[in-house]
Amino acid sequence: MNDMPLENPRHRIAVLADQCVQCGLCLPVCPTYTVDGNEAESPRGRIAIAAALARGAVSSSAELREPLDHCLGCLSCERVCPAGVKYEELLVETRGLLGTAPGRPGFLLEIVKRPWLNRLAQRLARWSGVRRWPGLALPAAWRAGLAFVKHGGSLAAYGKLGRPHPNPLLPSRGGGRATLALFPGCAASVLDAEAERAAETLLTAAGYNVARLPAFCCGALDAHDGATRAAEAAAERVRQSWAEAQADYLVTVTPGCLSTLRKVLPTARVEDPYSLLVEQIDSLSFRPLRMRLALHVPCTQANVARSDAALLKLLQRIPQLELQRLPAPPYCCGAAGSHVLQFPQRAEQLRESVLAHIETLDVQGLLSSNIGCRLHLAAGLEEKASRLATLHPLTLLAQQWIPS
Structure with a gap:
């Protein structure tokens, strides 16, 4: 242990690292360990690196921080850990100690985090035709960013998965059980606006009052990238809006x-x-839909929200709908916040495993509830000349919902 004061970040990292018993049960569910076969690219290895950095046993170097930067933050390790290691907290604290990575695509992330810039970038891309320029000599991060812009406006064949209700936005009921504040976020407020409207429709139909907060970044991208000051500024804005x-x-x-x-x-x-x-x-009814769809459950939905069972239960309320759930960890699509922009080649490698599973299924569409995952997968499908439609599960549920 360490005798530094508790408020010292190095001490917090050391304490968190001491919870790990080095059992190795996290290794089989870690996507990066599965790809690299390298102990440093596993949760156990990263915890050892974080502990050594926190205690001053080693100095920060590009070689040491690379495995920490590669971590997807999928938290599959945290879910299976018998010792209850708070891996996400340890990872965020360690990245905060190290600061942002030298290769972090800061300008691209500013576009992602600011809805007005995101909308402007999409308009400019459509106006200039930049998405269609063949052989464009751009850095890999920018090519990955352009793929997101390209799929943000259409999300592949929205109409193929059923016809939306003609009046999807309903007024909130005065006698709702509770008032919900819908947090639009940054990228989702632009690229998942359809899903957010679907959420309002369904939650209102279930009897809740729904209010919408302003659209801005919650700070997740900055917190996970070691940009501590920016993350705290975003956190303060969240607290103010919530109040x-x-x-x-x-x-x-x-x-x-x-x-x-x-x-x-x-x-x-x-x-x-x-x-x-x-x-x-029991208050929601849905029209039949005779289709077979693949269901991708993002890592954060399975390991943080832990709402995958609830999602399945809701989708199974749609008569005649057949679902094929994609395999669980160690399979991760590789989007992982800024990871897809900072390490696009690694993100593509991870995505390939997911797409390979999709190719084995006889399905007509793909559902995924995280905006980064869905855009990343849609870009990969297009590269393979696939015409498979992609959609947010909430959008599908709202399309099939029968107003009472």
Whole structure:
């Protein structure tokens, strides 16, 4: 152990690292260990590196920080850990100690984090035709970013998975059981606007009052990248907006935001819509849909929200719908917040395993509830000349919902 004061970040990292018993049960579920076969690219290896850095046993170097930067933060390790190691907290603290990585695509991330810049980038891309320029000599991070812009506006054949209800936005009921504050986020507020409207529709139909907060970044991208000051500024904005909302629950359609929002608002109930909708499932009815769809459950939905069972239960309420769930960890699509922009080749390698599974299924569409995952997978499908439609599960549920 270490005799540094508890408020010292090095001491917190050392204490968190001491919880690990080095049993190795995390290794089989770690996507990066599966790809690299390298102990340093495993949770156990990263914990050892973090402990050594915190105690001053080693100095920070590019070689030492690389495995920490490669970590996807999928938290499959945390879910299976018998010792209850708080791996996410340890990872965020260690990255904060090291600061942002030299190769972090800061300008691209500013576009992602600021909805108005994101919208402007999409308009410029459509106006200039930059997405269609063949052989464009751009850095890999920018090519990955352009793939996100390209799929952000259409998300592949929305209409193929059923016809949306003609009036999807309903007024909130005055006698709702509770008031929900919907947190739009940054990228999701632009690229998942359809899913957010679907969430409003379904939650209102289930009897909740829904209020929408302003759209801005929750700070997850900065917190996981070691940009501590920017993350705290975003956290303060979240706290202020939550206080002004005077709501009972905070809801987000993006599982990647949940952990950060829960940390920022420790006394609030922060959920994704599925957990709340399944509590009122008997009040919702859906039209039949004779289709076979693949279901991708993002790591954060399985390991942070832990709402995958609720999602399945809701989708199974759609008569005649057949679902094929994609395999669980160590399979991860590789999007992982800024990882897809900072390490696009590694992200593509991880994505390939997921796409290979999809290719073995006889399905007509793909559902995924995290915006980064879905755009990353959609870009990969297009590269393979696949016409498979991709959609947010909430959008599908709202399309098939029968108003009472």
